[in-house]
Amino acid sequence: MKGIYVLVIRIRRNTRITVGALGEFAFPAGLYAYVGSAQNNLDLRVKRHIGKEKRLFWHIDYLLSNEAAKVINAYYVYGDKEEECRIAHLMEKNAEPFTGFGCSDCNCTSHLFHAVDFSFLGKFMQPLTMQNLSAELSQTLIEMKTTLKASKIRRDAQFIE
Numbered sequence: 296m297k298g299i300y301v302l303v304i305r306i307r308r309n310t311r312i313t314v315g316a317l318g319e320f321a322f323p324a325g326l327y328a329y330v331g332s333a334q335n336n337l338d339l340r341v342k343r344h345i346g347k348e349k350r351l352f353w354h355i356d357y358l359l360s361n362e363a364a365k366v367i368n369a370y371y372v373y374g375d376k377e378e379e380c381r382i383a384h385l386m387e388k389n390a391e392p393f394t395g396f397g398c399s400d401c402n403c404t405s406h407l408f409h410a411v412d413f414s415f416l417g418k419f420m421q422p423l424t425m426q427n428l429s430a431e432l433s434q435t436l437i438e439m440k441t442t443l444k445a446s447k448i449r450r451d452a453q454f455i456e
């Protein structure tokens with residue numbers, strides 16, 4: 296299973312977090328969204344992000360290992376690494392980028408965004424509910440994959456609206 300995921304994260308109070316080599320940043324309380332891709336085992340990757348106990352490797356690990364941060368929603372779309380950055384660019388039109396976050400290996404401004412509402416993600420991605428992020432996740436993703444073939448064609452047109 297491969298594809299692009301977006302994690303919607305709530306930070307419940309103003310928090311300072313050291314993000315690896317990027318340094319320490321103030322994260323105002325509110326909603327954030329992180330764009331990532333997993334070219335295999337996407338379900339395991341999403342589960343890893345949700346878990347608190349892990350080796351800190353990606354920028355997002357530093358954010359999500361903080362007790363004030365919680366993944367509250369997730370979205371999925373089929374695609375490769377190029378699609379990941381395309382989604383990140385679409386996000387920039389709807390949300391405020393957190394410069395330099397999660398984009399060490401590409402030319403994007405950021406892969407982390409801040410906004411009051413991320414429901415616009417539903418226009419070009421499929422929601423992954425928290426209930427799905429369990430044993431049923433794999434099956435859900437397989438079902439999504441078939442429906443996505445149709446929705447992918449419509450996606451660009453929808454987003455322009």
Ligand SMILES: [Zn+2]
Nearest residue numbers: 380383401403
């Ligand atoms: Zn990128």
